[in-house]
Amino acid sequence: MLYTLLCYNDEAVTTAWTQEEDAAVMTRLDEIHRKWADNFQPMIRLMPTSAATTLRKKDGMVLDGPYAETKEQLLGFYVVDVDNLDTALEIARDLTEANPGGAYELRPVMIYYPNGAAVDDGPAS
Amino acid sequence: MDQPVDPGWIEARLVGARPQAIAALLRYFRNLDLAEEAYQEACLRALKTWPKNGPPRDSAAWLIMVGRNAALDHARRQARLADLPDENAISDLENTEPDIVERLDAADYRDDILRLLFICCHPDLPATQQIALALRIVSGLPVARIAAAFLVGERAMEQRITRAKARIANADIPFETPGPVERANRFAVVAAMIYLVFNEGYTEADPASERAGFCAEGIRLARLMLRMFPGEPEMMGLLALMLLQHSRRLARIGKDGAPVLLDDQDRSLWNRPMIAEALVMIDKAILHRRPGPYQIQAAIAALHAQAEHPEDTDWAGIDRLYEALERHAPSPVVTLNRAVAISRLHGVQAALDMIEPLSEPLDGYFYFHGVRGAFLEKLNRNDDARDAFGRAIALASTPAEAAHIREQLDKLKQENRKFS
Numbered sequence: 425m426l427y428t429l430l431c432y433n434d435e436a437v438t439t440a441w442t443q444e445e446d447a448a449v450m451t452r453l454d455e456i457h458r459k460w461a462d463n464f465q466p467m468i469r470l471m472p473t474s475a476a477t478t479l480r481k482k483d484g485m486v487l488d489g490p491y492a493e494t495k496e497q498l499l500g501f502y503v504v505d506v507d508n509l510d511t512a513l514e515i516a517r518d519l520t521e522a523n524p525g526g527a528y529e530l531r532p533v534m535i536y537y538p539n540g541a542a543v544d545d546g547p548a549s
Numbered sequence: 550m551d552q553p554v555d556p557g558w559i560e561a562r563l564v565g566a567r568p569q570a571i572a573a574l575l576r577y578f579r580n581l582d583l584a585e586e587a588y589q590e591a592c593l594r595a596l597k598t599w600p601k602n603g604p605p606r607d608s609a610a611w612l613i614m615v616g617r618n619a620a621l622d623h624a625r626r627q628a629r630l631a632d633l634p635d636e637n638a639i640s641d642l643e644n645t646e647p648d649i650v651e652r653l654d655a656a657d658y659r660d661d662i663l664r665l666l667f668i669c670c671h672p673d674l675p676a677t678q679q680i681a682l683a684l685r686i687v688s689g690l691p692v693a694r695i696a697a698a699f700l701v702g703e704r705a706m707e708q709r710i711t712r713a714k715a716r717i718a719n720a721d722i723p724f725e726t727p728g729p730v731e732r733a734n735r736f737a738v739v740a741a742m743i744y745l746v747f748n749e750g751y752t753e754a755d756p757a758s759e760r761a762g763f764c765a766e767g768i769r770l771a772r773l774m775l776r777m778f779p780g781e782p783e784m785m786g787l788l789a790l791m792l793l794q795h796s797r798r799l800a801r802i803g804k805d806g807a808p809v810l811l812d813d814q815d816r817s818l819w820n821r822p823m824i825a826e827a828l829v830m831i832d833k834a835i836l837h838r839r840p841g842p843y844q845i846q847a848a849i850a851a852l853h854a855q856a857e858h859p860e861d862t863d864w865a866g867i868d869r870l871y872e873a874l875e876r877h878a879p880s881p882v883v884t885l886n887r888a889v890a891i892s893r894l895h896g897v898q899a900a901l902d903m904i905e906p907l908s909e910p911l912d913g914y915f916y917f918h919g920v921r922g923a924f925l926e927k928l929n930r931n932d933d934a935r936d937a938f939g940r941a942i943a944l945a946s947t948p949a950e951a952a953h954i955r956e957q958l959d960k961l962k963q964e965n966r967k968f969s
Contacts, residue, residue: 436609437562439565441561443765445557445561471829474775474779474785475826475829475830477836487779488779489775489779524558525561
């Protein structure tokens with residue numbers, strides 16, 4: 425089944441990384457990505473929250489910044505295809521070794537269109 | 550979780566929390582030295598307790614509270630030689646943390662950080678001291694690194710920073726919450742200082758040098774401001790502008806250290822993620838419909854960034870933007886830059902006519918004579934071009950600039966030989 429691993433961390437910390445530190449984290453993550461390559465589907469690193477725009481639905485207001493004002497920010501997410509929660513947790517633990525700090529939220533996927541253009545055909549069964 | 554805490558990780562957290570922590574401690578103590586000492590003390594305790602207890606959820610709030618308590622205890626001890634504070638009482642913040650986190654959320658931090666940056670921009674301080682102060686106090690760079698960047702000894706830089714701090718301490722630091730006009734004023738001053746930090750790094754030819762690191766620091770400061778004030782279009786413009794200029798980092802300096810003109814740069818070396826982020830920031834800024842000089846300069850840089858080849862450049866768009874910039878921030882330098890767009894659109898003679906009236910205000914400006922020389926060269930007025938390049942070399946402020954112009958001169962000489 426599909427899980428998303430939502431990556432939360434304190435942006436004040438991650439933007440304080442030097443380029444070398446950032447590169448080192450990415451190299452360590454790359455190893456884990458390769459290890460679990462069969463399970464990984466899209467993986468997304470988001471731009472800093474300063475690049476975010478929020479549309480508030482109740483009044484249509486367009487606001488600058490992320491929706492949730494939290495200590496940790498959503499900085500990216502993975503979609504993984506795993507047999508069970510245990511495997512998803514195992515992947516998240518491996519990722520934690522490579523990129524400590526913050527938390528991974530493991531959230532099972534309910535509906536998934538790998539390509540939005542296929543919506544007309546209905547979800548793959 | 551019981552994983553050991555990596556010391557490098559604690560370091561990153563301390564650096565990340567520093568601006569907020571120092572800014573809040575400054576509001577509390579109203580004295581920069583006390584605020585810095587309190588922060589240092591809090592960091593020492595963090596290094597001791599975090600590996601044991603794990604880092605707190607909100608590092609800044611923890612450092613503020615521990616720093617404040619430590620400084621107060623210190624003051625009390627000095628006043629009446631009281632007992633040493635109970636280390637455990639200070640480290641055990643589990644219950645008190647949510648309270649302080651709530652009280653210190655967004656609104657407080659915002660003006661604290663703005664104030665901290667603002668006092669580094671005291672008008673009595675020369676630009677280099679503003680930069681040094683911001684890098685030391687806000688970014689927390691070690692004095693040794695700042696000294697290396699400015700090519701002075703550590704001791705001399707230490708003294709310079711101490712003097713600058715004394716100057717600030719004697720000035721009235723505005724601690725009341727600013728009104729909207731005052732806040733806007735502070736914002737503009739701080740934006741200019743952030744750009745100074747960036748430019749100090751940008752003029753450095755060696756991308757691996759200490760000074761070149763200031764570019765990343767300027768970008769970090771702008772992002773910090775946007776986290777606090779997410780709806781400020783000029784700060785978005787400034788961030789976009791810096792990202793676009795920084796995206797060319799690897800392409801704009803040749804192997805010999807001389808600058809490479811935009812037309813001659815290897816565009817595959819431009820940093821695409823930085824460009825993408827900058828374009829997003831410009832889109833966001835435009836939604837506010839409050840154009841300003843940083844946004845317009847960013848938009849100009851963006852048009853260059855979006856051209857896959859030099860000949861794809863939207864010169865008409867760039868000309869229109871420079872026209873807008875002349876209205877927002879009139880300056881002969883802006884007109885000079887516009888002339889480059891005009892030369893592509895309407896020919897070199899039109900551009901040369903445009904800059905002739907600038908020869909007086911810009912007579913002492915290296916770049917003016919360089920551009921004028923290039924125009925004259927294209928019109929085959931080689932003797933005039935040689936004179937202009939000669940003036941440019943005399944005014945060049947770095948060896949790389951001079952070398953760049955000398956290369957133009959050498960080209961002229963080759964041309965002459967061809968024709969003679």
